[in-house]
Amino acid sequence: MELIFKNIGKYISLEKSEADLLLSLFQIITVLKKELIINQGRNCDMLFFVESGSFRAYHLNKDGKESTIMFAPEDWWVTDMNAFLNGTPSLLSLEALEESKIYGISRKNFDLVVDKIPKLERFFRILFQRAYIREQLRVMDTISLTTEERYLNFLHKYPNLVQKVTQKQIASYLGVTPEFLSSLKKK
Amino acid sequence: MELIFKNIGKYISLEKSEADLLLSLFQIITVLKKELIINQGRNCDMLFFVESGSFRAYHLNKDGKESTIMFAPEDWWVTDMNAFLNGTPSLLSLEALEESKIYGISRKNFDLVVDKIPKLERFFRILFQRAYIREQLRVMDTISLTTEERYLNFLHKYPNLVQKVTQKQIASYLGVTPEFLSSLKKK
DNA sequence: AGATATGCTTAATATATCTTAAGTTTTCTT
DNA sequence: AAGAAAACTTAAGATATATTAAGCATATCT
Numbered sequence: 001m002e003l004i005f006k007n008i009g010k011y012i013s014l015e016k017s018e019a020d021l022l023l024s025l026f027q028i029i030t031v032l033k034k035e036l037i038i039n040q041g042r043n044c045d046m047l048f049f050v051e052s053g054s055f056r057a058y059h060l061n062k063d064g065k066e067s068t069i070m071f072a073p074e075d076w077w078v079t080d081m082n083a084f085l086n087g088t089p090s091l092l093s094l095e096a097l098e099e100s101k102i103y104g105i106s107r108k109n110f111d112l113v114v115d116k117i118p119k120l121e122r123f124f125r126i127l128f129q130r131a132y133i134r135e136q137l138r139v140m141d142t143i144s145l146t147t148e149e150r151y152l153n154f155l156h157k158y159p160n161l162v163q164k165v166t167q168k169q170i171a172s173y174l175g176v177t178p179e180f181l182s183s184l185k186k187k
Numbered sequence: 188m189e190l191i192f193k194n195i196g197k198y199i200s201l202e203k204s205e206a207d208l209l210l211s212l213f214q215i216i217t218v219l220k221k222e223l224i225i226n227q228g229r230n231c232d233m234l235f236f237v238e239s240g241s242f243r244a245y246h247l248n249k250d251g252k253e254s255t256i257m258f259a260p261e262d263w264w265v266t267d268m269n270a271f272l273n274g275t276p277s278l279l280s281l282e283a284l285e286e287s288k289i290y291g292i293s294r295k296n297f298d299l300v301v302d303k304i305p306k307l308e309r310f311f312r313i314l315f316q317r318a319y320i321r322e323q324l325r326v327m328d329t330i331s332l333t334t335e336e337r338y339l340n341f342l343h344k345y346p347n348l349v350q351k352v353t354q355k356q357i358a359s360y361l362g363v364t365p366e367f368l369s370s371l372k373k374k
Numbered sequence: 375a376g377a378t379a380t381g382c383t384t385a386a387t388a389t390a391t392c393t394t395a396a397g398t399t400t401t402c403t404t
Numbered sequence: 405a406a407g408a409a410a411a412c413t414t415a416a417g418a419t420a421t422a423t424t425a426a427g428c429a430t431a432t433c434t
């Protein structure tokens with residue numbers, strides 16, 4: 001069975017007919033390493049599920065400094081939620097860390113499916129509730145822990161990603177320079 | 188009309204009977220300045236809406252350092268969402284910045300109401316989606332902006348709170364010491 | 375009103391982190 | 405396989421932020 005249905009099955013159980021409708025509204029996309037599926041500054045009207053592979057979301061600020069905002073490993077839902085919900089230009093770029101297979105649903109079909117299938121409305125309510133919690137815990141970590149503690153947290157939280165990302169990307173996720181992270185690791 | 192219904196009315200419209208059911212499941216609570224409605228380490232099984240007044244959520248780390256995680260002004264929904272959803276001990280304390288009037292709903296009644304009234308499931312889906320966006324933007328700010336820029340953002344984002352909170356609390360929201368914030372302001 | 379606690383500011387010194395630059399290793403491209 | 409590009413490390417000097425401590429102002433308590 002596809003991972004996406006296992007994922008949805010964690011919080012709700014769909015009838016066969018509902019699952020079929022849902023599936024018909026997704027498109028399956030294969031992307032190569034380094035391909036972008038969201039481009040900062042452009043529109044973003046797709047919500048994605050990572051069936052296999054992994055992604056990194058980053059933001060370039062006005063000085064050209066790159067910040068890694070999040071990672072999306074296998075089994076995650078991901079998009080630039082701000083752009084997706086509000087129709088504003090994307091603040092993020094989303095880049096494949098490796099060859100990946102994803103499911104994508106447009107904003108229009110997302111609205112349709114949560115309207116037609118109340119159980120999916122529930123599913124996404126729980127999903128966003130958990131996403132909110134996750135981000136809030138990250139804010140807490142960011143303002144109350146040392147860089148070293150946050151680095152150890154990262155290693156613990158994303159053990160499978162560690163081999164797929166560069167030091168530079170980890171540093172930009174932690175909000176420090178690669179040089180500083182390098183000197184931290186020496187200890 | 189009570190603010191809470193105006194707030195809900197932003198995203199859905201309730202029938203009279205639904206509004207009556209909803210209202211019957213909330214309790215109205217009046218709290219005095221400095222009272223805590225959530226205590227770090229204890230259970231937190233209530234979701235609150237701030238009808239009037241304002242709150243500050245903070246976390247004490249193992250060294251006793253206090254970090255302000257969020258502010259909840261009038262017209263906001265607030266709780267320790269992690270504790271509320273997962274039943275784990277609260278990581279936050281939530282303190283009234285002034286005399287406040289709030290609506291509170293228990294986890295049990297929350298589950299009941301999103302089950303009985305699908306429109307409220309939608310309401311909370313949208314609410315959490317927006318909360319997730321807000322936290323993600325804050326993470327972006329925190330790792331990509333300077334302290335000075337984040338201070339100016341705070342003043343801009345919460346103009347009405349500025350008079351109600353101390354410098355120390357703003358500093359702990361930004362993740363810097365009060366002394367450093369004080370020297371920033373001199374410029 | 376007086377006493378006490380709390381908050382704000384300032385300054386000196388200490389620590390964390392950045393910037394720049396160079397050298398080395400790894401990965402990508404042809 | 406060779407060359408080019410990107411990543412990683414190291415170190416010196418610069419900047420941002422923390423720590424400590426003192427003094428003053430403001431709020432709180434009796």
